[in-house]
Amino acid sequence: MFDMHSHHFVDAAQVDARIDSLASFGSAGVTKMVLSSQHEPDASRSPDGWILDVLTFYAVSVYPDFFIPSVRGVELFLPGSVAQMEAWAAYGAEAFGELFVHGYGAGLYSLDVLADICAVAADYCIPVSCHWEIGGVFPEERDKETGALRESSAEANFLQLLDLLNRFPQTHLAEFVRVGDETPPLKFILCHCGAGASQNNPGDGYVALGMRMDALIGKYPNVYFDIAGIYTDLVASSDLADVIFARMVAHPDRFVVGLDIQHDPSDFLGYPWLYSELLDPLLSDSALTAVMNGNGPRILAEHYQAGPRPSVGLHWRGVPPYTLPWP
Numbered sequence: 050m051f052d053m054h055s056h057h058f059v060d061a062a063q064v065d066a067r068i069d070s071l072a073s074f075g076s077a078g079v080t081k082m083v084l085s086s087q088h089e090p091d092a093s094r095s096p097d098g099w100i101l102d103v104l105t106f107y108a109v110s111v112y113p114d115f116f117i118p119s120v121r122g123v124e125l126f127l128p129g130s131v132a133q134m135e136a137w138a139a140y141g142a143e144a145f146g147e148l149f150v151h152g153y154g155a156g157l158y159s160l161d162v163l164a165d166i167c168a169v170a171a172d173y174c175i176p177v178s179c180h181w182e183i184g185g186v187f188p189e190e191r192d193k194e195t196g197a198l199r200e201s202s203a204e205a206n207f208l209q210l211l212d213l214l215n216r217f218p219q220t221h222l223a224e225f226v227r228v229g230d231e232t233p234p235l236k237f238i239l240c241h242c243g244a245g246a247s248q249n250n251p252g253d254g255y256v257a258l259g260m261r262m263d264a265l266i267g268k269y270p271n272v273y274f275d276i277a278g279i280y281t282d283l284v285a286s287s288d289l290a291d292v293i294f295a296r297m298v299a300h301p302d303r304f305v306v307g308l309d310i311q312h313d314p315s316d317f318l319g320y321p322w323l324y325s326e327l328l329d330p331l332l333s334d335s336a337l338t339a340v341m342n343g344n345g346p347r348i349l350a351e352h353y354q355a356g357p358r359p360s361v362g363l364h365w366r367g368v369p370p371y372t373l374p375w376p
């Protein structure tokens with residue numbers, strides 16, 4: 050099983066134990082794990098927040114055959130964030146994400162900056178995973194507590210993703226990204242199928258989600274979906290599971306597994322087996338192979354084909370080399 054979406058932590062005191070714990074999924078049926086930092090608002094917004102991505106590369110340095118580095122960047126709206134992401138790409142990042150189309154606080158959101166970062170990703174042939182606020186299919190436009198309009202309503206999320214997707218034909222990347230191409234080099238992965246954890250969401254939201262997934266599948270061959278959370282969050286509603294499973298059966302080449310391991314990895318050790326159990330009766334042998342093992346490597350393949358990963362020191366433009374706070 051190729052895991053396209055899991056997380057580590059910033060807790061330096063326990064980082065080695067946690068990296069070991071994540072790597073133990075290698076003996077639980079996971080062949081490779083695309084690893085990025087866990088979203089932690091306080092840590093992400095601190096001046097030292099970039100250690101989150103440093104830790105990703107640290108994990109890769111310990112288990113180079115298991116982890117694949119995905120960087121999130123910090124404070125993406127600040128000047129220099131695009132250059133920072135480009136430096137990570139030059140250093141060897143093999144994916145960007147989870148980037149935020151919307152959610153987890155407006156401070157992390159800028160469509161202009163996301164578009165520039167996607168342009169960098171296209172240059173380096175690395176995929177971008179987009180994530181938005183938990184409850185992404187929730188159709189309610191107003192915050193339950195404050196009554197304020199929710200910036201991260203499902204409709205707003207999808208409109209913004211479309212905006213992002215549609216920018217590329219108009220940019221200098223037109224020669225790289227052509228909507229309608231069979232294999233555009235810039236690939237988007239929509240975390241949680243664009244649904245997020247959604248136990249309490251009503252059925253109307255699922256119907257709308259299915260229609261939006263259909264629109265993305267039909268128009269954008271460079272959009273993929275990860276089924277992170279499908280065993281717990283998504284399958285908590287059989288309606289939502291039906292919506293997603295129907296698309297997966299019809300378009301198995303557009304789905305990847307995301308275990309979305311976070312918190313204590315030992316809590317997730319059964320996930321590879323549970324995902325297999327869930328998908329086995331649903332998919333044909335070839336579709337199962339594609340979703341579990343084929344699509345992830347295929348999405349990343351162009352990056353590998355683009356050339357050898359640079360082996361440079363852990364530093365980037367204008368930022369001094371960082372000393373890890375443990376031996």
Ligand SMILES: [Zn+2]
Pocket residue numbers: 054055056147240277309
């Ligand atoms: Zn995640």
